[in-house]
Amino acid sequence: MLGAVLRTSVSLTLTTPVVFFAVETLPGDAASASAQSTSTTVIDAQRERLGLDRPVLERFGDWLGGLMTGRLGETADTGVPVADLIAGPMRSTAVLAVAALVPAVILGVTLGVLAGTRASGRLDRAISSASSALMATPEFVVAVGLLVLLSLWSGLLPPVSLFDTGSSPLTEPSLLVLPAATLAVVASAPLSRYIRAVVATENARDHVEAARLAGLSEPRVVRRHLLPGALAPMAQACASLTPYVVGGTIVVEQVFGYPGIGSLLVSRIAARDTVTVATVTMILAAIVAVSFCIADVCRPMARDGAGSMRAVVVWSALWCPVVVVALFGGGLARLLGVVDPGAPIGAPFTSDGLLGTDYLGRSVAAQLLVGGRSLVLAPLAAAVVAEAVALIVSSTMIWSHRWRTAVTTVMDVLLIIPPMLLILVVVTGTGFAAWTLVLLVAAVTVPFASRYLTAAGTEIAASGYVETALAVGDSRALVAVRDVAPNLVRPALTDLGVRFCGAVHLVAAVVFLGGATGDSTGSWATMIQRNLEGVMLNPWSVCAPALAIVGLTVPLTMIADRWTQRR
CATH class of the missing domain: 1.10.3720.10 (MetI-like)
Structure with a gap:
């Protein structure tokens, strides 16, 4: 335990200069970003007013000293205290993270135990395949899928999660459901895989088999003989879940317009606000480091699994066409008579043509061919x-x-x-x-x-x-x-x-x-981002590229999964 704590402390100490100087080395600074002029004289005066003319090591020392004493400084462009600026978004992100972690742990552990106690059975294969598919799907694609299902088609939940930054999302819980559900679903997938591996290994041990042969009921065998031996690696798996949630919040907040720390970071990076970006990054890094420290204290997990070449062949047959379209879609578009995929064919977000039109009135199908x-x-x-x-x-x-x-x-x-x-x-x-x-x-x-x-x-x-x-x-x-x-x-x-x-x-x-x-770039990811505003008018403008990304990643993950598990 002491070794894990020491490694975490050393890693965090070495991370501080990396984070600060990574932001400092970006082109431009807060002075050039905030100055309302391209004049060198004006920018230099602004730089002097903001204190950016001081040596970078001096500014790093001031920031580090303030970080150690809890004085987080002020934003470079507006002079707003960093603590006040990030307090609201941090609380909102913390609420979102907790709201996602709890169901993610419950769902991941439950599915993992069910799959592990029925290793190589139909339920195990179904849960493992679903988990692999989710692990291969980017967070924003899952978010778009839930948005379409739970908001666009059913109307059960609001499509965006906007609320005043000074208030709490708990005042209107419905705003939390979609972003929290997205994070929970994404994070529960790797957790269920890890738990399944641990439980399957423990389930095959002699003392568990002996308990079944003695006539004990299955729930008692699991509760009294199987789970006690699996608790340590299961705790490690749950602790390792934090990085998934921390990284996922940045993306999910952007999809649903959730006013958390991810949205703030994007704007602060654009403003070259070194102090704010470095401070928030260190806070997130500390959270991740502590979670890894907790995970390292627990003993490593065992791995188990089974697969078949037939599954490899099936998933390869699904994956190869997607890759061919992604690589050679431009030539295919020309063969189909599409001279200019970027040319409008109608009004924005209509049903004109195959899959309709996008936000510029271009063919979604043509954009799909050239965007992979x-x-x-x-x-x-x-x-x-x-x-x-x-x-x-x-x-x-x-x-x-x-x-x-x-x-x-x-x-x-x-x-x-x-x-x-x-x-x-x-x-x-x-x-x-x-x-x-x-x-x-x-x-x-x-x-x-x-x-x-x-x-x-x-x-x-x-x-x-x-x-x-x-x-x-x-x-x-x-x-x-x-x-x-x-x-x-x-x-x-x-x-x-x-x-x-x-x-x-x-x-x-x-x-x-x-x-x-x-x-x-015109990629599938860009198509999703730019067509989100019209998803109600033409769902295919978002769903088609989202499905294309799923088709690119999910089959390959399944292939790797089955190939690893072959004996």
Whole structure:
């Protein structure tokens, strides 16, 4: 426990300069963002008035000192105390997070226990498949689906969650339902998978089988003999749920117009308000770090699963057409006689043509054909780069005792910074350059991929034939290349599919959030963002690209899942 606390403290300490200087290195500053002139003289005067002419190390020291003493400073452009500015949105986001966490834990644990106690049965396969599908679906796509079902079609709930920032969302609970339900559904999916793995492993133990053979009822076997042995890893899984919710709130708040900390961050990043952005990021990083610390105190979970090549073939048959359309949809559009997919064919949000028209009166079907390429190539490049770097990092952590501590510390620092927030900060400041997005997504993916490959590589390195090779005098380099690397190919390829889906999540979410700041990539995510205002008039303008993203990620996740579980 002490080690986990110390690692968390070190990681947070190292995160503070990373967060502050990441915002400081963005092009421009609060002076250029707030000055009503392009004159250098005016901007310099504004910079001097705001204190931005001081050395950056001095400003970092002031911010860090205030952070340690609870004096959070003032916004750079308006002079409003940061504590007052973030208090309301923080409370709203906290209410949303709690409202999502409770049902997510209940739903995830319940489904996980049901699936784990019926491993390889029909119910297990149904729950596992549904969880994998949800894990492969970006948060804003789930949000759009619930919006259409519970607001547009049924009229049960309001489509937006707007309320005064000075009031509490609890005064009108109906405003909380859609964003909280979105987060709960998304977060419960990985939790149910983890719980299922733990329960299935514990369910196969001898003492549990003996209890059943003794004639005890199934509820008593589960309650008295199975769950006590699974409580520790289940607690770890629940503690690990916090990062999903913290990262998800940023996206979900934008979809439903919820006035929380995510919306505030987007505006503050645009204003280059270093103090506010760095403060909020550190608060969120601290929450994530504490959750990881709690998770590390609990013992690691076991993994279990089963799959079949038939499922791999079926999901591949569903996935390949989506990828072909995403990559070659432009050529297909020309073959179908669409000369200019961007040309209007009618009024906005009508039923003209297949799937109707979008917010500019363009064909939704044509936009769908040409909008998928960026959501394949950029995530694929990021996943390949991340997996290659992760292989190097994991090899270092397995074989080099000298560098293991340093590499582990760097990975821990990257782990506790919310990936979406880090990418948003940099992309908002530097623009939507493809290579920037690829490198950022790869950078935030490396820690997760390296953890997986390190675990797989450590198990291989501890096997008998590797120890025998080392004992007879073979060099570590030879053993690593000859004995360990070939056995890491399958885990690495499987993990590559998972990381690709994660990269699609991040790229799609960044493009979706950046649609309001001038992104013109025309991707499926941009289609959803820009057509949300007309979802009541033409649901296909939003549902079609949302289903396309689901078709891109869900089948691949299922393939990776079945491939991993093959025996």
